[in-house]
Amino acid sequence: MSLENLMKSVASDLQLSDEDAFFLIENMINCIGREQFTKRLLIENLTDEQILVIINYMEHEKIITTEVSYECPVFNESSETIPSANKCEFCEGNLMGDIDHEVEFIYHLKDNAYKDVLKWLKEKEEERYFKHEFLDNLKRLKEASNRIIPFIGAGLSLPFGIPNWRGLIERLSPSFEKNYQNEMFDDLMDSGDFMEALELIKDKSYLITGEKQLQTKVVEIIKNTQLSYVEEREHNYSDIVKLESNFYLTTNYDLILSKYLSKFNEYTSAMNFNEFDDSQELHIGSNQVLHLHGNIKQKESMVVSKKSYEKFYSDNDNNFRFVSLIGSKPLLFLGFSFNDAFFEDLYNKIYNVISGNHYIVVANPNFDTARELAKKNLKVIGLNIKKNKNDGTDSQDYVKALKVLIRYLTNDNGT
Numbered sequence: 213m214s215l216e217n218l219m220k221s222v223a224s225d226l227q228l229s230d231e232d233a234f235f236l237i238e239n240m241i242n243c244i245g246r247e248q249f250t251k252r253l254l255i256e257n258l259t260d261e262q263i264l265v266i267i268n269y270m271e272h273e274k275i276i277t278t279e280v281s282y283e284c285p286v287f288n289e290s291s292e293t294i295p296s297a298n299k300c301e302f303c304e305g306n307l308m309g310d311i312d313h314e315v316e317f318i319y320h321l322k323d324n325a326y327k328d329v330l331k332w333l334k335e336k337e338e339e340r341y342f343k344h345e346f347l348d349n350l351k352r353l354k355e356a357s358n359r360i361i362p363f364i365g366a367g368l369s370l371p372f373g374i375p376n377w378r379g380l381i382e383r384l385s386p387s388f389e390k391n392y393q394n395e396m397f398d399d400l401m402d403s404g405d406f407m408e409a410l411e412l413i414k415d416k417s418y419l420i421t422g423e424k425q426l427q428t429k430v431v432e433i434i435k436n437t438q439l440s441y442v443e444e445r446e447h448n449y450s451d452i453v454k455l456e457s458n459f460y461l462t463t464n465y466d467l468i469l470s471k472y473l474s475k476f477n478e479y480t481s482a483m484n485f486n487e488f489d490d491s492q493e494l495h496i497g498s499n500q501v502l503h504l505h506g507n508i509k510q511k512e513s514m515v516v517s518k519k520s521y522e523k524f525y526s527d528n529d530n531n532f533r534f535v536s537l538i539g540s541k542p543l544l545f546l547g548f549s550f551n552d553a554f555f556e557d558l559y560n561k562i563y564n565v566i567s568g569n570h571y572i573v574v575a576n577p578n579f580d581t582a583r584e585l586a587k588k589n590l591k592v593i594g595l596n597i598k599k600n601k602n603d604g605t606d607s608q609d610y611v612k613a614l615k616v617l618i619r620y621l622t623n624d625n626g627t
């Protein structure tokens with residue numbers, strides 16, 4: 213059996229690219245899983261023609277077995293038979309003939325075929341999403357995967373409707389009296405220096421004065437934008453928890469990750485980083501989120517200006533916490549935009565304290581920046597992500613790529 217041939221046949225029959233044919237087959241396999249299925253089950257996700265073509269090739273490649281289920285209108289009984297049989301066992305009439313027997317084809321993916329298909333899907337997905345120039349970094353990351361500490365940025369909360377830094381700050385609708393202040397603000401936003409932009413809003417905006425008002429406003433925005441339910445395939449928090457780290461670091465204010473971690477038996481509720489006291493043990497399976505910049509439940513703890521941000525990272529106790537928590541373990545940065553001045557500064561501050569080797573997941577990385585990061589021992593895990601119509605990264609495809617990456621790291625073959 214060759215799944216590669218199946219894909220190519222489907223591609224040529226339906227006039228699709230190999231990749232689109234692959235996604236179609238993948239979509240179908242995800243729909244049916246191990247259960248038996250009928251064409252009706254697939255109608256929501258595939259067209260009649262697509263279903264017909266794929267099923268024909270699957271029968272031909274002996275990946276699926278087919279049964280016919282029918283109802284006899286004469287005796288009001290139902291039964292199953294093989295596709296080549298055409299006689300009703302009750303009335304002996306023709307199944308496809310004149311009496312109106314209700315006939316349905318039932319398919320079943322063979323057990324060994326299912327395993328082969330999953331393996332093939334996994335390999336193809338990894339080939340599709342992992343940028344080969346960075347495979348070396350990826351292999352190292354996998355070797356260290358039981359030691360990595362996930363470090364979560366705003367990108368992971370985007371599928372829940374919560375804006376990233378840029379969106380958040382825009383929603384504060386900052387307005388300044390002076391022209392040069394507006395220009396300064398735009399420059400800071402362009403370079404991604406979000407903390408400095410917040411500082412400017414705090415000090416000079418005529419709508420928001422002071423850190424307290426800023427904290428209140430940010431909490432309001434997060435609460436108003438956060439969606440209460442997002443399907444599992446549309447976000448990555450249920451994947452992140454599979455990393456089963458003792459703890460997770462985040463600069464996010466929202467508490468979504470904790471919500472997903474709380475489904476574990478051993479779970480410790482989220483805490484602000486600067487409340488962490490060295491005598492507390494972070495034992496295996498404690499599944500705890502440490503919020504570096506505070507969280508929305510403790511508004512006054514939220515770091516929302518350059519001044520409090522600088523204070524946080526120059527605090528000796530915090531530096532000591534970084535050293536004792538992280539030690540020589542590698543950090544894995546997820547959901548950060550590595551071109552932002554915000555991330556660059558954040559990384560530098562932490563790196564100056566802990567050094568060591570770390571990793572960052574980047575969509576469609578640019579090689580020059582990757583080389584710059586490598587100088588500070590920050591290794592890029594590059595993912596190939598589809599472009600959206602504005603030439604940005606397609607967010608759905610990014611979510612999927614992260615799922616493939618985390619499955620690779622955790623050896624979860626999806627069965």
Ligand SMILES: [Zn+2]
Nearest residue numbers: 284300302303
């Ligand atoms: Zn009959």
